[in-house]
Amino acid sequence: MAPSKRRNVSAAKPEEPQKSLSRKEMDEKVERILHERRCANEVFDLLELLQAEKERDVLSAVSACSHLFSSLLQRGELRLGHLPKEEDMLAGSYSAEEKYAMFMRHRYNSYVELLVELLEHEAFVVKESSLCALMNFVSTEAQRPLQAVDWDGHCCFPRDLLKAVVRGLLSEKEDTALLISRFQEFLEKDDVRYYTMGAVSDSVGRVMAQAHGVVLPVYQNNVFTLMSNINMPKKEEELRNFLLDRDANREDWKAAKLKEHKRTFERMWLAFLKHKLPSGLYKKVLVVLHDAILPHMSQPTLMIDFLTAAYDIGGAISLLALNGLFVLIHQHNLDYPDFYKKLYNLLDPSVFHVKYRARFFHLANLFLSSSHLPVYLVAAFAKRLSRLALTAPPAALIMILPFICNLIRRHPACRVLIHRPDVTDEPRDDPFLMEEKDPALCHAMESSLWELQVCTSVSEREGEGLCPLTLCASCPTDLAEALPPRCGAGCHGNQQATGRAGERAKRAAGAVRI
Numbered sequence: 001m002a003p004s005k006r007r008n009v010s011a012a013k014p015e016e017p018q019k020s021l022s023r024k025e026m027d028e029k030v031e032r033i034l035h036e037r038r039c040a041n042e043v044f045d046l047l048e049l050l051q052a053e054k055e056r057d058v059l060s061a062v063s064a065c066s067h068l069f070s071s072l073l074q075r076g077e078l079r080l081g082h083l084p085k086e087e088d089m090l091a092g093s094y095s096a097e098e099k100y101a102m103f104m105r106h107r108y109n110s111y112v113e114l115l116v117e118l119l120e121h122e123a124f125v126v127k128e129s130s131l132c133a134l135m136n137f138v139s140t141e142a143q144r145p146l147q148a149v150d151w152d153g154h155c156c157f158p159r160d161l162l163k164a165v166v167r168g169l170l171s172e173k174e175d176t177a178l179l180i181s182r183f184q185e186f187l188e189k190d191d192v193r194y195y196t197m198g199a200v201s202d203s204v205g206r207v208m209a210q211a212h213g214v215v216l217p218v219y220q221n222n223v224f225t226l227m228s229n230i231n232m233p234k235k236e237e238e239l240r241n242f243l244l245d246r247d248a249n250r251e252d253w254k255a256a257k258l259k260e261h262k263r264t265f266e267r268m269w270l271a272f273l274k275h276k277l278p279s280g281l282y283k284k285v286l287v288v289l290h291d292a293i294l295p296h297m298s299q300p301t302l303m304i305d306f307l308t309a310a311y312d313i314g315g316a317i318s319l320l321a322l323n324g325l326f327v328l329i330h331q332h333n334l335d336y337p338d339f340y341k342k343l344y345n346l347l348d349p350s351v352f353h354v355k356y357r358a359r360f361f362h363l364a365n366l367f368l369s370s371s372h373l374p375v376y377l378v379a380a381f382a383k384r385l386s387r388l389a390l391t392a393p394p395a396a397l398i399m400i401l402p403f404i405c406n407l408i409r410r411h412p413a414c415r416v417l418i419h420r421p422d423v424t425d426e427p428r429d430d431p432f433l434m435e436e437k438d439p440a441l442c443h444a445m446e447s448s449l450w451e452l453q454v455c456t457s458v459s460e461r462e463g464e465g466l467c468p469l470t471l472c473a474s475c476p477t478d479l480a481e482a483l484p485p486r487c488g489a490g491c492h493g494n495q496q497a498t499g500r501a502g503e504r505a506k507r508a509a510g511a512v513r514i
Contacts, residue, residue, distance in 0.1 A: 023060045043104070118130035124178060131165070134161070135186050156244065166226075169183060184229045190261075213275075227269065316355070319359070386404060389451055
């Protein structure tokens, strides 16, 4: 049951000091309340202790109140259906039995509201105890609902109570990751998972609307942590672990259908991702998007706008967006204009120093594996990587050089970059335009991969053991044999100077910790 807007937790005068009770005294009060209705007002003493200063008193009060109200729920002694206000209850023509049930129902609502507040207590043990008590009531109300559900397809699940729990978990003030990890065990119940996803969507919509576009790092990180702990089922047959009795429900119960789970999961993530995210959180989402989010959406193509916007940002975020784009392009026929042009421009010196460089080269290799790509495009990537190899850290060369070898192996027309028999061996300027952003206009096909020869001479002099020809020899195609001693295109006009610059840059790059 949802918490009431008005809460009474004390029948004593405000100026009276709070009295501490031992655990035994609390248990005795609970037994008197359960067996003697004339002692019903003693419930105020227990509720008041939930706001005690001592952690021990709070924990004892949580335990005592949980036992009290669980027993009342099991015995059916709480008001069912519509609950009148307390002033209306006293003025109305209700029997003593009805007034008692209404009175205890109001106290139950007060207790639930206090438990939600205790989710923000400074002591984790109090938070954990309150969370477990709340979820125990969710389970009990699922079996003995306090009110009928008048909307289609949702049966008698206590949605409002679960929403109150989710509201407490998604704090705007403190990190609740540890408490959310404790909540994860309850998400194993299929109906709890389904209604939790709906509650998260509602919370995000409400809180972010009040923020008016302002980033809320603490809240948004809590939301992401909770959503990341949701493990979606893959088959309809896996949906059989419910709090509610599945056999007693109608066949159209949404929580029992995989299609509805996917739709709710999709709405939850779309509601979250349509708002501006902190940079660090942006990266966390992109890391898990391709394998933890897209496969469980009913319409993965709805993520196109988010992924394309991320891809356009640049830097590490663009690198991470490649995973999701790869899934949409290859599995859902996404048509992305200028995709390869943007991928080409991601190749800059910073790509060798980011945390996700191995993943980037793996995906770039997949995107460039098609034999239908134009030769000029493949040549542009090979040439740009060769130029970057001059100043790349030694550890990066282990990825760059086999990558270039594989490009030439897959696309034999690009072998002119390493051997051009019709060109004289006279020095000339390199026509390649490194600063050109369009691979079609960079003149890569008119150039050669002379940079590999520079890396070879530097490696031999410094004894680094990173000779490109040696690394390429391990590729499926023996590029080492195909490379002539002086890279047959004859582009040596700037080679000597570039070689010296590359040598100095490699010494500096060698000091960079990767």
